Amino acid sequence: MALLAVHNLTQRFGGLQALTDFNISIADREFVGLIGPNGAGKTTVFNLVSGFYEPTEGSITFDGVPTRGLKPHSVTALGIARTFQNIRLWNNMSVLDNIRLARHHWLGYSLWDALLRTRRFGDAEAGVDKTSWEMLELMELEAYAGEFPKNLPYGLQRRVELARALSVKPRLLLLDEPAAGLNSADVDGLIRVVDWIYSEFGISIWMIEHQMKVVMALCERIVVLNFGRIIAEGSPGQIQADPGVIGAYLGDGML
């Protein structure tokens, strides 16, 4: 059974049809790319899947659970994590706290435990501490644990955001343009990190990306979106040769 199943998803904002009859099914441990020109509706798809918008029509099922009506934090609890095109870290909290907070849903203690400092609170906080440090070490961020993200270079901020998303222990990771704003050396580093995450954590990854180098290096399957509709789907090789895709990117007049 597919991990994520999206059926006939349609999204309208007032008179604007942002997405029309979008279908996709992502299996366990699959790396899928989502590409398309600016304004094609790619981020809208991610916002629908992560629960920010309620779809006008259609259904989204994750691991057999329909997600319609769930708040984003409940969708995350099912096992979908995401990063953002423009980095959204908590800038006035240490990197360690950024990672720790990703365990908020799984703390396992109540407000009263926190106020009365019960044993359950102590154990839970110690557990969160342990897993967070492990994550920092895995992502080679332990040297920056005490820094504020706003003081880190852009490439490292991306890495912190990836580490934070992985801390929710997702089964599906949504990456929204992870290479945006990175220089070419950082892009090479990003490709290595994401590839390593994909094999190390054994999760499914769904990535929006503009840089073809990144898409071609990582994705096993690519979906192409234009004006809210899927215009092509297939392996990187098939997509590169697809005349419709070339047309969408370069304009039909070029053909």
Next chain:
Amino acid sequence: MHTAVQRYTLNILLALVCLGLVLAAYWDLLDSYVLTVLMFMGINIIFAASLNLVNGYMGEFSCGHGGFMCVGAYVGSVLSVICFSSNKILGAALLPSTLAPWIFPLILLASGFSAALFGLLVALPSFRTRGDYLAIITIAANYIIISLVENIDIIGGPRGLSGMKRTMNAMRDVADIPWMLIWVMIGTLVSLTLLRRLVSSTYGKGIRAICQNEVAAEIMGVNTDRVKIVAFMLSSALAGVAGALYAHVFGYVNAQAFNILKSTEGMVMVYLGGMGSLSGSVIAAMVFTLLVEGLRFGIPALDSLLHAAHVLPADVVLSQIWKWVFIPLLLILLMQFRPEGIMGNRELWDLFPRLKRWIRFR
């Protein structure tokens, strides 16, 4: 050894200070004015620190904190009068006066609980909106609460409510110690401990996450609606406790004491001390209380000085109303020259890291 020192120094220090003050009050070393100012300081600390949870840590803009103090003050006063005072309307004293020291903390808890319920009533509809809209809703709530109290005649209406002195006398009959000072101290320390424990836990850091990026908080699994309501209710509850203490320190309450000016005082203290800094709120509340009391003497002094220097014409008098010129002026100067407040999002131990060697803050 070292950690044992770190763990207990703060507690021992606070215990010594409190014990010193209580003994000084017991041996009549402090006159009743100084004592009242001290108690008022404690109440202001609770009021400012609890408002800081919403306005500082969570980054919302609640302008009606005085309203929740009003709820706590009236619930506490009414319960106190019902229990320990004979009153034409509310009937004879319900409980023997020997029980007063045991019942009083329950009265404080009940005041906090009812203020929290009012906080919930305000929070539920207003968290669909943020920022300016929350400010407007909380101002409206402040007015509604005050009008409500003023229109309930059984609790005195606009005349206010008294009779709480009976409860204090009842406690004094059981043991002749400075009860109100002790209760204010306990209230202040417990409130600060609860707030500190909340904001330093991972659960409570969700409040800061909402302030810094709400979208990220929601997407990383923080139940933002729930965390906001928890923060708002705890904040209101502590304001309610502050209100109940206030009512018993003065022995009289009037709804107008908790109007928008009271809420403004709270905001002045929060922004003076620094948003998201508990030690800042504590320092600011102390400074602010001393400033307000200082103006009580400073304004007449300034008045005679200006008259002596013939700056002011003889028929113009600087009255205490000028307090409300000087205090907002302080806010304007603060926003101009140090908008982050005294502490600015840091705690005392961030500014003086050496403190950590002796004291562990949790």
